[in-house]
Amino acid sequence: MALEQDTGTPRHQRADAARNRQRLLAVAADVLRERGLEASVGEIAERAGVGRATLFRNFPTKQDLITAVVLERIREGVAEGEAMLETGGDQEILFPFMKLLVGRQRVDRALFESVGGEAFLTDERMRQAHAAIIDLIDRLIAHDQRLGYVREGLGAVDMLMLIKGACAVATSMPDLGPQALDRHLSLVRGAIAPPGRDYPLEGTAPTIDDLHARPVSER
Amino acid sequence: MALEQDTGTPRHQRADAARNRQRLLAVAADVLRERGLEASVGEIAERAGVGRATLFRNFPTKQDLITAVVLERIREGVAEGEAMLETGGDQEILFPFMKLLVGRQRVDRALFESVGGEAFLTDERMRQAHAAIIDLIDRLIAHDQRLGYVREGLGAVDMLMLIKGACAVATSMPDLGPQALDRHLSLVRGAIAPPGRDYPLEGTAPTIDDLHARPVSER
Numbered sequence: 001m002a003l004e005q006d007t008g009t010p011r012h013q014r015a016d017a018a019r020n021r022q023r024l025l026a027v028a029a030d031v032l033r034e035r036g037l038e039a040s041v042g043e044i045a046e047r048a049g050v051g052r053a054t055l056f057r058n059f060p061t062k063q064d065l066i067t068a069v070v071l072e073r074i075r076e077g078v079a080e081g082e083a084m085l086e087t088g089g090d091q092e093i094l095f096p097f098m099k100l101l102v103g104r105q106r107v108d109r110a111l112f113e114s115v116g117g118e119a120f121l122t123d124e125r126m127r128q129a130h131a132a133i134i135d136l137i138d139r140l141i142a143h144d145q146r147l148g149y150v151r152e153g154l155g156a157v158d159m160l161m162l163i164k165g166a167c168a169v170a171t172s173m174p175d176l177g178p179q180a181l182d183r184h185l186s187l188v189r190g191a192i193a194p195p196g197r198d199y200p201l202e203g204t205a206p207t208i209d210d211l212h213a214r215p216v217s218e219r
Numbered sequence: 220m221a222l223e224q225d226t227g228t229p230r231h232q233r234a235d236a237a238r239n240r241q242r243l244l245a246v247a248a249d250v251l252r253e254r255g256l257e258a259s260v261g262e263i264a265e266r267a268g269v270g271r272a273t274l275f276r277n278f279p280t281k282q283d284l285i286t287a288v289v290l291e292r293i294r295e296g297v298a299e300g301e302a303m304l305e306t307g308g309d310q311e312i313l314f315p316f317m318k319l320l321v322g323r324q325r326v327d328r329a330l331f332e333s334v335g336g337e338a339f340l341t342d343e344r345m346r347q348a349h350a351a352i353i354d355l356i357d358r359l360i361a362h363d364q365r366l367g368y369v370r371e372g373l374g375a376v377d378m379l380m381l382i383k384g385a386c387a388v389a390t391s392m393p394d395l396g397p398q399a400l401d402r403h404l405s406l407v408r409g410a411i412a413p414p415g416r417d418y419p420l421e422g423t424a425p426t427i428d429d430l431h432a433r434p435v436s437e438r
Contacts, residue, residue, distance in 0.1 A: 134427050151409070155424020161403050164391060165384025172383060184380050190370070191409040195417040205374025208353050 021058050024048045029069050032111055041065065067123065070111055074129040077101055081136045085143060092149040094140045095189050098163055102185065103178075105163075106170040134160070151194040162188055173211065180206050240277050243267045248288050251330055260284065286342065289330055293348040296320055300355045304362060311368040313359045314408050317382055321404065322397075324382075325389040353379070370413040381407055399425045 009017075027048040031039045041062055045055040059065035080100065084093045105112055137156035144150040166188055170181050186202035193199055228236075246267040250258045260281055264274040278284035299319065303312045324331055356375035363369040385407055389400050405421035412418055 130430075131427060151420075153420045153424065154406075155426070157425040157427065157430060158403070158406055160430075161388045161395075161399075161425075162384075162406065165381075165388045165403075165407075168387030168391075169380045169384045172387075173380065176380075180380075184377070184384075187373075187377055187381065187410045188384075188407075189410075190412060191406045193409060196415065198414040201370075201372050205372065206376040206380075207374070208350060208376065211349075211376060211379075 020048075020050050020054055024050060024055060024058060024065075025069055025072050028065055029073070029108075029111075032066065032069060033108060037066070037111075066111065067126070071125055071129055073104075073108060073111070074133065077104070078129075078132050078136050081140060085136075085139060088143070090147055092144055092147070094137075094144040094150055094159070094192065095185075097137075097140055098159065098166070098188075099182075099185055101163055102166045102170055102181070105167045106181070109167075109171045112167075145194075148194060148197065150192050154192055159192070162191060176206060176210055179203055180210065239267075239269050239273055243269060243274060243277060243284070244288055244291050247284055248292070248327075248330075251285065251288060252326060256285070256330075285330065286345070290344055290348055292323075292327060292330070293352065296323070297348075297351050297355050300359060304355075304358060307362070309366055311363055311366070313356075313363040313369055313378070313411065314404075316356075316359055317378065317385070317407075318401075318404055320382055321385045321389055321400070324386045325400070328386075328390045331386075364413075367413055367416065369411050373411055378411070381410060395425055395429055398422055399429065 024044065028039075028044045031044050031047060035043075041055060042052065044065070045052045048055075055065075059068060077100070081093075081097050084097060134156045137159050141150055141154055141156065141159065145152060145154070166181075166185060169184055173180070176184075180203070183201065183203040183206065186199065189199045243263065247258075247263045250263050250266060254262075260274060261271065263284070264271045267274075274284075278287060296319070300312075300316050303316060353375045356378050360369055360373055360375065360378065364371060364373070385400075385404060388395075388403055395403075399422075402420065402422040402425065405418065408418045
Protein backbone atom coordinates (compact mmCIF):
# COMPACT_ATOMS: atom_id res chain seq x y z
CA MET A 1 0.00 0.00 0.00
CA ALA A 2 2.75 2.39 0.98
CA LEU A 3 4.42 1.53 -2.33
CA GLU A 4 1.23 2.33 -4.23
CA GLN A 5 0.97 5.73 -2.62
CA ASP A 6 4.65 6.44 -3.25
CA THR A 7 4.47 5.78 -6.96
CA GLY A 8 1.19 7.60 -7.33
CA THR A 9 0.21 5.13 -10.04
CA PRO A 10 -3.12 3.32 -9.97
CA ARG A 11 -2.86 -0.43 -9.50
CA HIS A 12 -4.16 -1.36 -13.00
CA GLN A 13 -1.57 0.89 -14.64
CA ARG A 14 1.21 -0.83 -12.74
CA ALA A 15 -0.23 -4.21 -13.73
CA ASP A 16 -0.19 -3.04 -17.36
CA ALA A 17 3.43 -1.92 -16.98
CA ALA A 18 4.47 -5.29 -15.54
CA ARG A 19 2.67 -7.10 -18.36
CA ASN A 20 4.38 -4.91 -20.94
CA ARG A 21 7.73 -5.65 -19.43
CA GLN A 22 7.16 -9.43 -19.39
CA ARG A 23 5.81 -9.30 -22.93
CA LEU A 24 8.85 -7.33 -24.09
CA LEU A 25 11.18 -9.88 -22.50
CA ALA A 26 9.39 -12.82 -24.10
CA VAL A 27 9.29 -11.22 -27.55
CA ALA A 28 12.90 -10.05 -27.24
CA ALA A 29 13.99 -13.62 -26.46
CA ASP A 30 12.22 -14.87 -29.62
CA VAL A 31 13.54 -12.12 -31.87
CA LEU A 32 17.09 -12.42 -30.55
CA ARG A 33 16.95 -16.16 -31.13
CA GLU A 34 15.74 -15.69 -34.70
CA ARG A 35 17.92 -12.79 -35.76
CA GLY A 36 20.87 -12.95 -33.39
CA LEU A 37 22.29 -9.93 -31.60
CA GLU A 38 21.83 -7.78 -34.71
CA ALA A 39 18.07 -7.81 -34.11
CA SER A 40 16.64 -4.29 -34.03
CA VAL A 41 14.89 -3.00 -30.94
CA GLY A 42 12.32 -1.42 -33.27
CA GLU A 43 11.23 -4.87 -34.44
CA ILE A 44 11.05 -6.08 -30.85
CA ALA A 45 8.80 -3.17 -29.80
CA GLU A 46 6.59 -3.65 -32.84
CA ARG A 47 6.12 -7.39 -32.35
CA ALA A 48 5.45 -6.84 -28.65
CA GLY A 49 2.77 -4.29 -29.60
CA VAL A 50 4.29 -1.51 -27.48
CA GLY A 51 5.72 1.86 -28.44
CA ARG A 52 9.45 2.49 -28.61
CA ALA A 53 9.07 4.90 -25.68
CA THR A 54 7.74 2.08 -23.51
CA LEU A 55 10.64 -0.15 -24.57
CA PHE A 56 13.26 2.50 -23.79
CA ARG A 57 11.61 3.33 -20.45
CA ASN A 58 11.98 -0.32 -19.44
CA PHE A 59 15.36 -0.93 -21.08
CA PRO A 60 17.37 2.23 -21.77
CA THR A 61 19.94 0.39 -23.90
CA LYS A 62 19.86 -2.72 -26.04
CA GLN A 63 22.42 -4.30 -23.71
CA ASP A 64 20.02 -3.71 -20.78
CA LEU A 65 17.37 -5.61 -22.70
CA ILE A 66 19.72 -8.48 -23.55
CA THR A 67 20.92 -8.73 -19.95
CA ALA A 68 17.32 -8.78 -18.71
CA VAL A 69 16.46 -11.57 -21.16
CA VAL A 70 19.44 -13.63 -20.00
CA LEU A 71 18.60 -13.04 -16.32
CA GLU A 72 15.05 -14.19 -17.06
CA ARG A 73 16.37 -17.35 -18.76
CA ILE A 74 18.61 -18.07 -15.78
CA ARG A 75 15.71 -17.54 -13.35
CA GLU A 76 13.55 -19.93 -15.39
CA GLY A 77 16.34 -22.53 -15.36
CA VAL A 78 16.80 -22.23 -11.60
CA ALA A 79 13.01 -22.49 -11.08
CA GLU A 80 12.92 -25.65 -13.20
CA GLY A 81 15.77 -27.16 -11.20
CA GLU A 82 13.97 -26.34 -7.94
CA ALA A 83 10.81 -28.00 -9.27
CA MET A 84 12.77 -31.12 -10.28
CA LEU A 85 14.22 -31.26 -6.79
CA GLU A 86 10.79 -30.93 -5.19
CA THR A 87 9.04 -33.55 -7.30
CA GLY A 88 11.96 -35.81 -8.24
CA GLY A 89 11.82 -38.14 -5.24
CA ASP A 90 14.52 -40.79 -5.62
CA GLN A 91 15.09 -40.15 -9.30
CA GLU A 92 18.37 -38.87 -10.74
CA ILE A 93 18.17 -35.08 -11.18
CA LEU A 94 21.63 -33.61 -11.75
CA PHE A 95 22.29 -35.17 -15.15
CA PRO A 96 18.77 -34.49 -16.56
CA PHE A 97 19.16 -30.89 -15.38
CA MET A 98 22.51 -30.65 -17.15
CA LYS A 99 20.89 -31.98 -20.35
CA LEU A 100 18.13 -29.40 -20.05
CA LEU A 101 20.57 -26.49 -19.70
CA VAL A 102 22.85 -27.64 -22.51
CA GLY A 103 19.97 -28.22 -24.92
CA ARG A 104 18.62 -24.77 -24.18
CA GLN A 105 21.93 -22.95 -24.41
CA ARG A 106 22.40 -24.57 -27.80
CA VAL A 107 19.39 -22.56 -28.98
CA ASP A 108 20.16 -19.38 -27.03
CA ARG A 109 23.86 -19.41 -27.78
CA ALA A 110 24.33 -15.84 -28.97
CA LEU A 111 22.39 -14.54 -26.00
CA PHE A 112 24.63 -16.17 -23.45
CA GLU A 113 27.80 -15.29 -25.32
CA SER A 114 26.79 -11.63 -25.40
CA VAL A 115 26.80 -11.35 -21.63
CA GLY A 116 29.88 -13.62 -21.34
CA GLY A 117 32.35 -13.79 -18.51
CA GLU A 118 32.82 -10.06 -17.93
CA ALA A 119 29.15 -9.44 -17.12
CA PHE A 120 29.25 -12.09 -14.42
CA LEU A 121 32.09 -10.14 -12.83
CA THR A 122 30.74 -6.63 -13.16
CA ASP A 123 26.94 -6.83 -13.09
CA GLU A 124 25.63 -7.37 -9.57
CA ARG A 125 22.40 -9.01 -10.75
CA MET A 126 24.45 -11.44 -12.87
CA ARG A 127 26.59 -12.29 -9.85
CA GLN A 128 23.45 -12.98 -7.85
CA ALA A 129 22.00 -15.13 -10.65
CA HIS A 130 25.28 -17.01 -10.82
CA ALA A 131 25.24 -17.57 -7.05
CA ALA A 132 21.65 -18.87 -7.29
CA ILE A 133 22.68 -21.46 -9.92
CA ILE A 134 25.66 -22.54 -7.83
CA ASP A 135 23.43 -22.92 -4.77
CA LEU A 136 20.87 -24.96 -6.74
CA ILE A 137 23.52 -27.24 -8.28
CA ASP A 138 25.03 -27.82 -4.83
CA ARG A 139 21.66 -29.13 -3.68
CA LEU A 140 21.17 -31.25 -6.83
CA ILE A 141 24.60 -32.80 -6.28
CA ALA A 142 23.82 -33.56 -2.62
CA HIS A 143 20.50 -35.15 -3.65
CA ASP A 144 22.08 -37.35 -6.32
CA GLN A 145 25.09 -38.25 -4.17
CA ARG A 146 22.78 -39.46 -1.38
CA LEU A 147 21.09 -41.77 -3.91
CA GLY A 148 24.34 -42.99 -5.45
CA TYR A 149 23.94 -41.40 -8.89
CA VAL A 150 26.90 -39.04 -8.53
CA ARG A 151 30.47 -39.38 -7.27
CA GLU A 152 31.69 -37.88 -4.01
CA GLY A 153 33.92 -34.80 -4.17
CA LEU A 154 32.05 -33.27 -7.11
CA GLY A 155 31.39 -29.53 -6.67
CA ALA A 156 28.95 -27.10 -8.29
CA VAL A 157 31.74 -25.29 -10.16
CA ASP A 158 32.97 -28.67 -11.46
CA MET A 159 29.48 -29.10 -12.90
CA LEU A 160 29.43 -25.59 -14.37
CA MET A 161 32.68 -26.40 -16.16
CA LEU A 162 31.27 -29.65 -17.55
CA ILE A 163 28.13 -27.78 -18.66
CA LYS A 164 30.25 -25.05 -20.24
CA GLY A 165 32.28 -27.65 -22.15
CA ALA A 166 29.20 -29.49 -23.41
CA CYS A 167 27.61 -26.18 -24.48
CA ALA A 168 30.75 -25.39 -26.48
CA VAL A 169 30.53 -28.76 -28.20
CA ALA A 170 26.83 -28.21 -28.92
CA THR A 171 27.34 -24.80 -30.48
CA SER A 172 30.66 -25.29 -32.24
CA MET A 173 29.81 -28.50 -34.04
CA PRO A 174 26.32 -27.83 -35.36
CA ASP A 175 26.71 -30.44 -38.10
CA LEU A 176 26.64 -33.16 -35.49
CA GLY A 177 23.00 -32.60 -34.59
CA PRO A 178 21.04 -33.38 -31.42
CA GLN A 179 21.66 -37.16 -31.45
CA ALA A 180 25.41 -36.58 -31.38
CA LEU A 181 24.89 -34.17 -28.47
CA ASP A 182 22.96 -36.85 -26.55
CA ARG A 183 25.79 -39.25 -27.32
CA HIS A 184 28.36 -36.74 -26.06
CA LEU A 185 26.38 -36.08 -22.89
CA SER A 186 26.05 -39.80 -22.21
CA LEU A 187 29.86 -39.90 -22.32
CA VAL A 188 30.25 -36.88 -20.03
CA ARG A 189 27.85 -38.56 -17.61
CA GLY A 190 30.65 -41.03 -16.89
CA ALA A 191 32.68 -38.12 -15.48
CA ILE A 192 30.18 -37.62 -12.65
CA ALA A 193 29.48 -41.33 -12.04
CA PRO A 194 30.42 -42.80 -8.66
CA PRO A 195 32.89 -45.72 -8.56
CA GLY A 196 31.31 -48.90 -9.83
CA ARG A 197 28.38 -47.20 -11.53
CA ASP A 198 28.55 -47.49 -15.31
CA TYR A 199 26.27 -45.42 -17.48
CA PRO A 200 25.78 -46.78 -21.01
CA LEU A 201 27.00 -44.79 -24.01
CA GLU A 202 24.08 -43.69 -26.20
CA GLY A 203 24.12 -44.22 -29.95
CA THR A 204 27.24 -44.96 -31.97
CA ALA A 205 30.49 -43.04 -32.17
CA PRO A 206 30.24 -40.18 -34.68
CA THR A 207 32.64 -40.37 -37.62
CA ILE A 208 34.65 -37.79 -39.52
CA ASP A 209 31.93 -37.90 -42.19
CA ASP A 210 29.41 -36.71 -39.59
CA LEU A 211 31.67 -33.73 -38.93
CA HIS A 212 31.66 -32.83 -42.62
CA ALA A 213 28.11 -33.91 -43.31
CA ARG A 214 26.72 -30.75 -44.89
CA PRO A 215 28.33 -28.58 -47.54
CA VAL A 216 29.11 -25.07 -46.36
CA SER A 217 26.36 -23.58 -48.53
CA GLU A 218 23.73 -25.35 -46.42
CA ARG A 219 25.10 -24.30 -43.05
CA MET B 220 67.39 -34.14 -59.32
CA ALA B 221 64.66 -33.65 -61.91
CA LEU B 222 63.06 -31.26 -59.48
CA GLU B 223 66.30 -29.33 -59.11
CA GLN B 224 66.63 -28.92 -62.84
CA ASP B 225 62.99 -27.91 -63.18
CA THR B 226 63.17 -25.10 -60.69
CA GLY B 227 66.46 -23.86 -62.03
CA THR B 228 67.36 -22.85 -58.46
CA PRO B 229 70.66 -23.93 -56.93
CA ARG B 230 70.31 -26.28 -53.96
CA HIS B 231 71.63 -23.81 -51.36
CA GLN B 232 69.11 -21.20 -52.46
CA ARG B 233 66.28 -23.68 -52.03
CA ALA B 234 67.64 -24.64 -48.61
CA ASP B 235 67.67 -20.93 -47.71
CA ALA B 236 64.08 -20.58 -48.87
CA ALA B 237 62.96 -23.54 -46.79
CA ARG B 238 64.77 -22.12 -43.75
CA ASN B 239 63.14 -18.72 -44.27
CA ARG B 240 59.74 -20.34 -44.47
CA GLN B 241 60.25 -22.35 -41.27
CA ARG B 242 61.64 -19.30 -39.52
CA LEU B 243 58.65 -17.20 -40.61
CA LEU B 244 56.24 -19.85 -39.31
CA ALA B 245 58.00 -20.05 -35.94
CA VAL B 246 58.17 -16.27 -35.50
CA ALA B 247 54.57 -15.85 -36.70
CA ALA B 248 53.40 -18.36 -34.07
CA ASP B 249 55.18 -16.35 -31.34
CA VAL B 250 53.93 -12.97 -32.52
CA LEU B 251 50.36 -14.18 -33.01
CA ARG B 252 50.42 -15.65 -29.51
CA GLU B 253 51.69 -12.36 -28.03
CA ARG B 254 49.57 -9.92 -29.99
CA GLY B 255 46.59 -11.96 -31.11
CA LEU B 256 45.23 -11.90 -34.63
CA GLU B 257 45.75 -8.13 -34.87
CA ALA B 258 49.50 -8.73 -35.10
CA SER B 259 51.02 -6.99 -38.12
CA VAL B 260 52.76 -8.99 -40.80
CA GLY B 261 55.37 -6.23 -40.88
CA GLU B 262 56.42 -7.07 -37.33
CA ILE B 263 56.54 -10.76 -38.17
CA ALA B 264 58.82 -10.16 -41.17
CA GLU B 265 61.06 -7.86 -39.14
CA ARG B 266 61.46 -10.23 -36.21
CA ALA B 267 62.11 -13.11 -38.60
CA GLY B 268 64.83 -11.03 -40.24
CA VAL B 269 63.37 -11.36 -43.73
CA GLY B 270 62.02 -8.74 -46.10
CA ARG B 271 58.31 -8.20 -46.60
CA ALA B 272 58.70 -9.44 -50.18
CA THR B 273 59.93 -12.80 -48.89
CA LEU B 274 57.01 -13.01 -46.49
CA PHE B 275 54.46 -12.24 -49.20
CA ARG B 276 56.10 -14.68 -51.62
CA ASN B 277 55.62 -17.43 -49.05
CA PHE B 278 52.25 -16.30 -47.72
CA PRO B 279 50.31 -14.01 -50.08
CA THR B 280 47.72 -13.11 -47.42
CA LYS B 281 47.74 -12.92 -43.64
CA GLN B 282 45.14 -15.68 -43.57
CA ASP B 283 47.52 -17.91 -45.57
CA LEU B 284 50.16 -17.32 -42.91
CA ILE B 285 47.75 -18.05 -40.04
CA THR B 286 46.50 -21.21 -41.73
CA ALA B 287 50.09 -22.36 -42.28
CA VAL B 288 50.91 -21.77 -38.60
CA VAL B 289 47.89 -23.77 -37.49
CA LEU B 290 48.69 -26.60 -39.91
CA GLU B 291 52.22 -26.66 -38.50
CA ARG B 292 50.86 -26.82 -34.93
CA ILE B 293 48.57 -29.70 -35.89
CA ARG B 294 51.45 -31.54 -37.57
CA GLU B 295 53.58 -31.10 -34.45
CA GLY B 296 50.76 -32.43 -32.28
CA VAL B 297 50.26 -35.47 -34.51
CA ALA B 298 54.03 -36.12 -34.52
CA GLU B 299 54.10 -35.97 -30.71
CA GLY B 300 51.19 -38.40 -30.49
CA GLU B 301 52.98 -40.77 -32.89
CA ALA B 302 56.13 -40.57 -30.74
CA MET B 303 54.11 -41.30 -27.58
CA LEU B 304 52.62 -44.32 -29.31
CA GLU B 305 56.04 -45.58 -30.39
CA THR B 306 57.75 -45.19 -27.04
CA GLY B 307 54.82 -45.51 -24.64
CA GLY B 308 54.88 -49.29 -24.21
CA ASP B 309 52.13 -50.31 -21.80
CA GLN B 310 51.60 -46.81 -20.42
CA GLU B 311 48.37 -44.86 -20.80
CA ILE B 312 48.64 -42.51 -23.79
CA LEU B 313 45.21 -41.18 -24.78
CA PHE B 314 44.57 -39.09 -21.67
CA PRO B 315 48.10 -37.59 -21.47
CA PHE B 316 47.79 -36.71 -25.17
CA MET B 317 44.46 -35.01 -24.49
CA LYS B 318 46.06 -33.00 -21.67
CA LEU B 319 48.88 -31.96 -23.98
CA LEU B 320 46.50 -30.71 -26.68
CA VAL B 321 44.20 -28.87 -24.27
CA GLY B 322 47.10 -27.16 -22.47
CA ARG B 323 48.50 -26.03 -25.79
CA GLN B 324 45.23 -24.82 -27.26
CA ARG B 325 44.77 -22.77 -24.12
CA VAL B 326 47.81 -20.78 -25.21
CA ASP B 327 47.08 -20.77 -28.93
CA ARG B 328 43.39 -20.06 -28.56
CA ALA B 329 42.99 -17.18 -31.00
CA LEU B 330 44.95 -19.05 -33.62
CA PHE B 331 42.67 -22.07 -33.60
CA GLU B 332 39.52 -19.97 -33.44
CA SER B 333 40.63 -18.00 -36.48
CA VAL B 334 40.58 -21.08 -38.68
CA GLY B 335 37.45 -22.46 -36.96
CA GLY B 336 34.92 -24.91 -38.32
CA GLU B 337 34.51 -23.48 -41.81
CA ALA B 338 38.19 -23.88 -42.68
CA PHE B 339 38.04 -27.58 -41.85
CA LEU B 340 35.24 -27.90 -44.37
CA THR B 341 36.64 -25.79 -47.16
CA ASP B 342 40.44 -26.01 -46.98
CA GLU B 343 41.70 -29.31 -48.35
CA ARG B 344 44.91 -29.19 -46.26
CA MET B 345 42.83 -28.62 -43.12
CA ARG B 346 40.65 -31.59 -44.00
CA GLN B 347 43.75 -33.72 -44.43
CA ALA B 348 45.18 -32.50 -41.12
CA HIS B 349 41.88 -33.27 -39.45
CA ALA B 350 41.87 -36.77 -40.95
CA ALA B 351 45.44 -37.29 -39.67
CA ILE B 352 44.39 -36.39 -36.09
CA ILE B 353 41.38 -38.69 -36.29
CA ASP B 354 43.56 -41.52 -37.55
CA LEU B 355 46.10 -40.96 -34.76
CA ILE B 356 43.43 -40.79 -32.03
CA ASP B 357 41.86 -44.01 -33.36
CA ARG B 358 45.20 -45.72 -32.80
CA LEU B 359 45.69 -44.16 -29.35
CA ILE B 360 42.22 -45.37 -28.35
CA ALA B 361 42.95 -48.90 -29.61
CA HIS B 362 46.25 -48.92 -27.69
CA ASP B 363 44.65 -47.76 -24.43
CA GLN B 364 41.60 -50.01 -24.83
CA ARG B 365 43.85 -53.05 -25.23
CA LEU B 366 45.53 -52.15 -21.92
CA GLY B 367 42.27 -51.42 -20.08
CA TYR B 368 42.74 -47.65 -19.66
CA VAL B 369 39.82 -46.67 -21.88
CA ARG B 370 36.25 -47.85 -22.30
CA GLU B 371 35.00 -49.84 -25.30
CA GLY B 372 32.85 -48.05 -27.85
CA LEU B 373 34.78 -44.78 -27.60
CA GLY B 374 35.50 -43.22 -31.01
CA ALA B 375 38.00 -40.61 -32.21
CA VAL B 376 35.26 -38.03 -32.82
CA ASP B 377 33.98 -38.66 -29.28
CA MET B 378 37.48 -37.72 -28.10
CA LEU B 379 37.61 -34.63 -30.33
CA MET B 380 34.37 -33.47 -28.75
CA LEU B 381 35.73 -33.98 -25.24
CA ILE B 382 38.92 -32.12 -26.22
CA LYS B 383 36.86 -29.32 -27.75
CA GLY B 384 34.80 -29.02 -24.55
CA ALA B 385 37.86 -28.95 -22.29
CA CYS B 386 39.51 -26.34 -24.54
CA ALA B 387 36.40 -24.16 -24.20
CA VAL B 388 36.59 -24.47 -20.42
CA ALA B 389 40.30 -23.63 -20.47
CA THR B 390 39.85 -20.51 -22.57
CA SER B 391 36.53 -19.20 -21.27
CA MET B 392 37.34 -19.38 -17.57
CA PRO B 393 40.86 -17.97 -17.42
CA ASP B 394 40.44 -16.99 -13.78
CA LEU B 395 40.46 -20.62 -12.83
CA GLY B 396 44.09 -21.15 -13.75
CA PRO B 397 46.02 -24.30 -14.70
CA GLN B 398 45.32 -26.23 -11.48
CA ALA B 399 41.59 -25.92 -12.04
CA LEU B 400 42.13 -27.16 -15.60
CA ASP B 401 44.00 -30.22 -14.30
CA ARG B 402 41.14 -30.79 -11.89
CA HIS B 403 38.60 -30.50 -14.71
CA LEU B 404 40.56 -32.88 -16.92
CA SER B 405 40.81 -35.42 -14.09
CA LEU B 406 37.01 -35.30 -13.99
CA VAL B 407 36.65 -35.67 -17.76
CA ARG B 408 38.97 -38.67 -17.58
CA GLY B 409 36.12 -40.50 -15.86
CA ALA B 410 34.14 -40.16 -19.10
CA ILE B 411 36.62 -42.36 -20.99
CA ALA B 412 37.24 -44.82 -18.13
CA PRO B 413 36.25 -48.46 -18.65
CA PRO B 414 33.72 -50.03 -16.25
CA GLY B 415 35.25 -50.65 -12.84
CA ARG B 416 38.24 -48.34 -13.37
CA ASP B 417 38.09 -45.27 -11.15
CA TYR B 418 40.46 -42.39 -11.77
CA PRO B 419 40.93 -40.09 -8.77
CA LEU B 420 39.78 -36.47 -8.90
CA GLU B 421 42.75 -34.10 -8.66
CA GLY B 422 42.73 -31.16 -6.25
CA THR B 423 39.62 -29.79 -4.61
CA ALA B 424 36.41 -28.54 -6.19
CA PRO B 425 36.77 -24.91 -7.31
CA THR B 426 34.37 -22.47 -5.64
CA ILE B 427 32.42 -19.47 -6.88
CA ASP B 428 35.17 -17.29 -5.39
CA ASP B 429 37.67 -18.94 -7.72
CA LEU B 430 35.45 -17.92 -10.65
CA HIS B 431 35.49 -14.29 -9.51
CA ALA B 432 39.05 -14.33 -8.22
CA ARG B 433 40.50 -11.38 -10.10
CA PRO B 434 38.96 -7.96 -10.62
CA VAL B 435 38.22 -7.14 -14.25
CA SER B 436 41.04 -4.61 -14.40
CA GLU B 437 43.60 -7.39 -13.97
CA ARG B 438 42.15 -9.73 -16.57
